[in-house]
Amino acid sequence: MSGTREPDCDLAVIGGGPAGLAAAAAAAAQGLSTVLIDEQPVPGGQIYRNIEGISGGRPDLARILGDDYGYGAGLAQAFRASGATHMAETAVWELDGAGGLGVIGPEGARLMRARRVIVAVGAMERPAPRPGWTLPGVMALGACQTLLKQAGQVPDVPTVIVGSGPLVFLVAKQLVEAGAPPRAILETTPRSNMGRAVGALPGALGSLGDILKGLRWIGQIKRAGVVIEKGVEGVRFTGDGALARVEYRIGGAEKSRDAALALVHEGVVPNYQLAEAAGCQVVWDEVQLCWRTRADAWGATSQDAIAVAGDCVGIGGALAAEAAGRLAGLDAAHRLGRIDAAKRDSLAAEAHRTIARLAGVRRFLDLLYRPAEEVLAPPDDDTLLCRCEEVTAGEIRRVAGLGCPGPNQAKAFTRAGMGPCQGRMCGLAVSTVLARARGVPVAEVGHYRVRPPLKPVTVDQLADMAGIEAEVAALGGLPTGSDGDAEPALETEGGGTR
Amino acid sequence: MFKRLHENGAKKVRIFVDGAPTEVPAGETVAAALLAGDDVHCRTSSVSGEKRAPHCLIGVCFECLVEVDGQPNRQACMTRVADGMKVRRQQGAGGGAA
Numbered sequence: 001m002s003g004t005r006e007p008d009c010d011l012a013v014i015g016g017g018p019a020g021l022a023a024a025a026a027a028a029a030q031g032l033s034t035v036l037i038d039e040q041p042v043p044g045g046q047i048y049r050n051i052e053g054i055s056g057g058r059p060d061l062a063r064i065l066g067d068d069y070g071y072g073a074g075l076a077q078a079f080r081a082s083g084a085t086h087m088a089e090t091a092v093w094e095l096d097g098a099g100g101l102g103v104i105g106p107e108g109a110r111l112m113r114a115r116r117v118i119v120a121v122g123a124m125e126r127p128a129p130r131p132g133w134t135l136p137g138v139m140a141l142g143a144c145q146t147l148l149k150q151a152g153q154v155p156d157v158p159t160v161i162v163g164s165g166p167l168v169f170l171v172a173k174q175l176v177e178a179g180a181p182p183r184a185i186l187e188t189t190p191r192s193n194m195g196r197a198v199g200a201l202p203g204a205l206g207s208l209g210d211i212l213k214g215l216r217w218i219g220q221i222k223r224a225g226v227v228i229e230k231g232v233e234g235v236r237f238t239g240d241g242a243l244a245r246v247e248y249r250i251g252g253a254e255k256s257r258d259a260a261l262a263l264v265h266e267g268v269v270p271n272y273q274l275a276e277a278a279g280c281q282v283v284w285d286e287v288q289l290c291w292r293t294r295a296d297a298w299g300a301t302s303q304d305a306i307a308v309a310g311d312c313v314g315i316g317g318a319l320a321a322e323a324a325g326r327l328a329g330l331d332a333a334h335r336l337g338r339i340d341a342a343k344r345d346s347l348a349a350e351a352h353r354t355i356a357r358l359a360g361v362r363r364f365l366d367l368l369y370r371p372a373e374e375v376l377a378p379p380d381d382d383t384l385l386c387r388c389e390e391v392t393a394g395e396i397r398r399v400a401g402l403g404c405p406g407p408n409q410a411k412a413f414t415r416a417g418m419g420p421c422q423g424r425m426c427g428l429a430v431s432t433v434l435a436r437a438r439g440v441p442v443a444e445v446g447h448y449r450v451r452p453p454l455k456p457v458t459v460d461q462l463a464d465m466a467g468i469e470a471e472v473a474a475l476g477g478l479p480t481g482s483d484g485d486a487e488p489a490l491e492t493e494g495g496g497t498r
Numbered sequence: 499m500f501k502r503l504h505e506n507g508a509k510k511v512r513i514f515v516d517g518a519p520t521e522v523p524a525g526e527t528v529a530a531a532l533l534a535g536d537d538v539h540c541r542t543s544s545v546s547g548e549k550r551a552p553h554c555l556i557g558v559c560f561e562c563l564v565e566v567d568g569q570p571n572r573q574a575c576m577t578r579v580a581d582g583m584k585v586r587r588q589q590g591a592g593g594g595a596a
Contacts, residue, residue, distance in 0.1 A: 039557060039576065046556055060503065124558045134561075136539045136551030137499070143555035147500055151523070151530040156501040178503060241549050242539070261499055271558075387553075388560065390545040420560035420571070455557075456571065 005100065005113045009033045009085070011332050012101060012114035014092050014274065017045020018318045019310025019325035020120035021075045025082040026329030026347075027118075030338045034084040035114065037103060041088050043079055045122055046142065047318045048072025049149040061152055064177045068318075069149075075322065093453035095119070097279040097303035102452065109461040115336055116305050118328045119275045119293075122321075123268040123311035126290070126371065127425045128163070129378045129385050129393070131236040133264070137243025141265035145171050154180035155261050160246055162235055163265035164189040165369045166214060171263070173217040176224040184227040184257060186248060188266070190372045191231050197368035200360075207361035229255075233374065237262060266371045269428065270312045273450045279303050284443035287366050288315055289376060290428060291447050297352070299328035307331065315366075320358045323351035377432045385433065386426040388419020393433055400437035406446045407431050420456075423448040500533045511581040522579050529555060529562045529574035532585075540564050540574055541588035564588050 013024045016038030028034040036043075044051040048069065054061045055073040062070055079086075090105030099114045125140045132138065141163060147153040154175060159182040161168055168185060175181050204211065222228060234249040247256040269290035276282045280301040281294045292314040299307040309328040310321030327348050334344040378385065381394025391414045399413045407423070407430045410416055416430055417423030423430070427448045435442040508523035513531060522531040529552040532540055539549035540562050552562035555575045562574035567584050570592030574585075 041578070124556065125554065127559075134543075134548065134550060136549050139552070140554045140559075143553065146555040147530055147533065151500075151526050151534075152503045153500040153530060153534060154503060155499065157499050180501075387550075390543065420563065421558065424558050456573070 005111070007099070007115045008112040009035045010115050010336050011035070011118065011329075012037060012099070012112070012116075013084075013118045013120060013329075014038075014095070014101075015045060015120035015122055015310070015312070016040055016043045016086075016088075017047055017120065017122045017310065018072070018075055018322040019122070019312075019328075020045065020118070021079040022322045022325030023118045023120055023309055023329035023332075024084040024325075025075075025078045026326045027332050028082040028084040030330070030333035032333055032336060032338060034082070035087055035112075036079070036084050037087045037090050037092060037101075039089065039091050043076040043086070044072055046146065047122075048075065049146060051076050054149065058152065061148070064174050065149065066174070072318075091455035092274065093455040093457045095274055095278040095306075095452075095454075097306060099305040102457075104455065104457050104461060109457055109465050111465065114305075116307065116332045117278075118299065118307045118309055118325070118332065119278070119280075119312060120309045120321075120325055120328075121271045121274050121312045123270055123315060124424065126266045126269045126375075127429065128264050128266040128371075128375050129383050129426070129429050130264075130375075131380055131383050132238055132243070134384060134387050135237050135239055135243045136241070137239065137260050138237050138262050138264060141167055141171055141263040142268075144263050145174065148174060148178065154178045155182070155263075156180065157260035158183055158258060159261040159263065160184045160186055160257055160259045161263045161265070162186045162188065162232070162246060162248075163263075164371065165265055165267045166365065167265050167268075169214060169217045169221065171265075172221045172226060176221055176226065181221075181224045181226050182263070183259070184229060185221070186232040186235070186246065186257075187228060187230045188232045188235065188372055188375070189230070189369055193368050193370055196370075197364055200364040200367050203360035204364035205360070206357050210361060233372065266375050267369055268311065268315055270314060271424075272312060272447075273422075273424065274454060275301060275306060275308050275312065276447075277450045277452060277454055278306050280306055280308065282447065284441070285314060286441075286443075287363075289371065289432075289442075290315075297327065298331035299324060300331065316355070316358060316362055320355050320362070323354040323358075326351045327355075376429070377436045378429065385429045386414075386416040386419065386423075388421055388425070389415040389417075391416035391426070393429070396430055396433045397437050400434050404434070405438070406434060407448050408446070410434060411448065417448050422450060422454070499536070499538045500530075502534060511579055511583075513579050513581075513583040513585055515585045516587055517584075524579065524581075526579050527555075527575050528564060528566065528572075528577045528579055528583075528585055531579055532562075532564075532574060539587065541592070542590055544591040547590070563592065565592060 010032040024036040051072040094102030236247045272291045275293040299309045309324040435445040510521045538551045553559045565586040566572040
């Protein structure tokens, strides 16, 4: 679609979190005409969501969210001052390997082309399929933090946090400071993780301050009366039409807690799908247990016009994402002829050092918070893996037994991954369950192929694009998918989600 | 299920949820407006009919599909409220059911 189209800009950056903001600012500073495309109305991504609104007008929330969040204000400010164009509230529904983009925003759908694209679409929380996880009242922990940042809302019903990872303690501390502490933290980190993580501790000492900060949070949470239970396994959510109770085991003993809200978290995983749709090679990360785009130190991928930066390439955290964004932005300026390699390298030195320093603590965190096997491959046959089409772990194991080799075949057999989320919620679990059933590595089983449109776009919106007829034809069978493999267009004239 | 920490100063708009008027701060998402109420479910599953509610709030999970001003399958977490907006909890696949 892009081959005949004149470039609209030198560089399109997709995503307005730390990686995208830093990439756009670095590239614009070297004279590239730069467009930042983001689904949110204001810069910040998930980590610094609504940072301008809060640092400018909500001192109460700024205090609760803390200095690490407040740091994002400078990034947003640098981006605003950079001269890059901000395409806000705009989603990318198509990306090809030559820099062609299909976008949809306040002015409708359009096609555009950039000489280079940096994909900086961040991460999502790892879906943790458990019995009852579709009940109203079971939410992602990050969703609770999103509500705090964006709407100043906190839970006002009996709440428990269920999960593992640094975000568990950060959000619990923030809820304590907001006067809305959870009743309990049910920590699902496997007890055996610590033994493996200790070996990585020396490498993490460069971030000793952050580790001590985490320990201080835990002290503050306990003093607020929050119960912290460790070694939690076998979590089930029960209730009639809404969550009423969380059932679990500790060391073989059955336990339960009443709760109307359970906030679940098992770490975060890259949003690899957009780069994959553009043809970039994706690999399985055996440490972080997720798919990520294969990229070099500058974020360059297997597709000439596409780079990636930040957590969508592999989880590194906000500061590493910012540094990676800067590297990708400088490399874009080099590849598009604005600066020579020597200047790129000198401007990049500090960002390279930041990434190297943070890699040590990341290795420690990856080992310490490695998800339990029961989260990766839910053992209970009745657990829904695919929330959209309600396909259970047992059904996936059954088709594996019939000889189904990978997720794309399982999709055809079971409809898993065929609903509106396009497999974003079930993909990791389906691949892992298939791999365990076949006794092979996840890398061998593979991942869902994703097809445009990657975000909801209606037939009417496509038809309204100026001069679009030939290009829509070239996309081939667009709104309903092609070979029965997917049905991604949500708002087709039939209007169905199935 | 959630409460707003403070509301003074925020401009309000009126939206209708299944016909019932409710005042919410301008700029909030439809999902946030629903979660500030008692009944947080936003749709029923098109497969089992069971109630579903917003889950991820970052546009990934598509659990929060609602009907907005007659248009089905809108992501409530990606849609900001507007004065007079009519939101309906979606039954099944949406598109004419409501």
